[in-house]
Amino acid sequence: MQFGLSESQEFLKDSARKFFAGECPSAEMRRLMETDTAYDAALWAKLTDQGYTGIIFAEEYGGVGLGKVELMLLMEEAGRALLPGPFFSTVVLAGSVLDAVASPAHKKKYLAPICRGEARATVAILEAGASWNPRDVQLTAANGKLTGEKLFVSDAAVANFILVVAKNGVFIVDARAPGLKISPMSAMDLTRKLYVVEFKDTPAELLGPTTNLPRALDIAAAALAAELVGGMQRTLDTTVEYAKTRKQFGKPIGMFQSVQHQCADMYLETESSRSAVYYAGYALEENTPDAATSVSIAKMYASDAGRTVGNRGIQIHGGMGFTWENDVHLYYRRAKASENAFGDATFHRERIAQLVIDTPTTAHAAR
């Protein structure tokens, strides 16, 4: 039994960190954030060359076939760089949903182009009620057509196809389909754009029933938690650096205990989130009985920690932390969006309660 990363996992994480530092430094992240879609074709091609677009998918669809722990590591590093654009929407979210619900033929048609870097995609889940519980979805396909509205759909404007969660299955809609209208929503996180997607008699192809959807959403939730860990680590690093160099009253501010102890708490929360995320990746990969619980534990903890680490990071930067130029707020914005996406801490605590209180045989009792 060992909880550390293997050599190849360390290697992947290291090379991902170097890759993002080189290809998506702060200036590039800021340039993309100011564009309409935050998508850049050249960067996408480089992500593809690295094999990142196919990271967890089977080789027969052009994927690399790595595990969920590796996905967590990649997302952690993407989060550290605040990678803008549709990587999460396409690869993690749409990719996992396709992988979980689609037939082999559909995977060849839709998942393979994602792996090859030729297509972008997203998944439309939320409706006006904005519930992350798939059971609350109302939209229903009739005669192969969809009519209705989805909200908070990430990166829809650059998607070649949109997966739609409906009451009667998961459907796929071509971006050029008639009756499809995509309009931007204006939201806090500038690096991952959100859209309203409207359907009016829009042709939609059924991919499969929603039975296996929860597992795909769990992968997405865990990956977002991993991304939050990367963001926390970056915020911690810049804050500690600032606390060492900024001087007031003739001393580095990091010498003041109220500052230093906040840094210690940021460290504790970042490391604890990381432990929870790695375990969730492992549990998903191995399909352990506590996989769903462990995803909720990770998402719950990282959702709250992402926010509190950001709170402290901004506070310790003083007025500098409140400026637009300082990147800390950009991470803070992402953290808020990710806190909410796929269920915030309150949502996941309730899910944990269902898993450990209402069904006493899981989690604690199982060991």
Next chain:
Amino acid sequence: MDLKLTAEETSFQEELRSWLATNAPKDWADWREKPLEESYPYLRAWQRKLHEGRWAAVSWPKEYGGRSATLMQQSLFWEEMARVEAPPMANSLGLGLIGPTIIACGTEAQKKRFIPKILSAEEIWCQGFSEPNAGSDLAGLQTEAKLDGDRYIVNGQKVWTSYGWVGDWCELVVRTDSTAAKHKGLTALLVDMKSPGVEVRPLRQMTGESEFNELFFRDVKVPVENVLGKVNDGWNVAMSTLMYERGSYGARLQLTFNRYISRLIELARTTMRNGRPASEDPLIRQKLAQCSAEIEIMRFNQMRAFSRITATGVPGPEGSIQKIFWSELNQRLQQIAQELLGSYGQLLAGDPHAIDKGIWSYAYLRTRGNTIEAGTSEVQRNIIGHFVLGLPRSY
């Protein structure tokens, strides 16, 4: 990352399981809530039995009566002990902190003399570090030892000494050179608590019991062969003891917490709130879920730390997050228990209406000590700030 048990881990677990199946006492529940003074002989007997099966100190090297167990095997050990609800061991400081320090820093003669009796619980150990004027700032301690021929003469006072009332021996940190810098003039001594001049006074804790004591030393004679480590190197000896202290607690507490939360979930099903079971109350559900998740995260942190220590060979200052995590989590956990139990939460052991023989009122009060003992939360945050994050020392 691979959390499946290796062949050695599985065989370790199986051997322990079958040993426990025949040897674990069945009547611990009758003793658990009794005062420690009453249950102590029972705990000694249990430790002796464990020692006969070579299970008392699995982490210790084989040549000293242990099993050279890896950190993962150690956590399996505590997991199994918790699974069968085994009693704790009587000589917990001897086994957990002081024995390992003697093995690491002691002479061959000291190991021969002391180790076997630590294992068999024939000699109980206590840890005499803190003084009235030296707690967090341990290096400021004033108890002095003067060399007089082939012995030291010790004078001074220690405080908060857990197990002082039952201790046969004490790892005592004293000042042997008052002219040196404060960290440099300290020495660790192994002191026979039955020596003339040692006085042990009970010190009542806020929980009402007297688990710890005040110790007074008046011209106590300690032979030079009882110096542990080198003269004036007591700071490093003490630090190695504290490292064992901070490292060893977490793994065991994990399982205590699991027992607490499982019991609280059970209680939530039968405790009524606004006309329905508390387990259906959304706020209680949120709080129980948060706690149960944090208990799991504590386990994940521990496993990651163990893997890192196994890889690097040293338990770094990162161990401080474990200390902060378990102590503060235990306080949150007990607060939730109080909220859930409402008026019943306050009832003490012995009250006929008390739930679970009053453990919840006791545990609630006892957790206040958690963020003080073994280095306060503030000190742990200083350690992270300075030694992990590289911030300048704040004091």
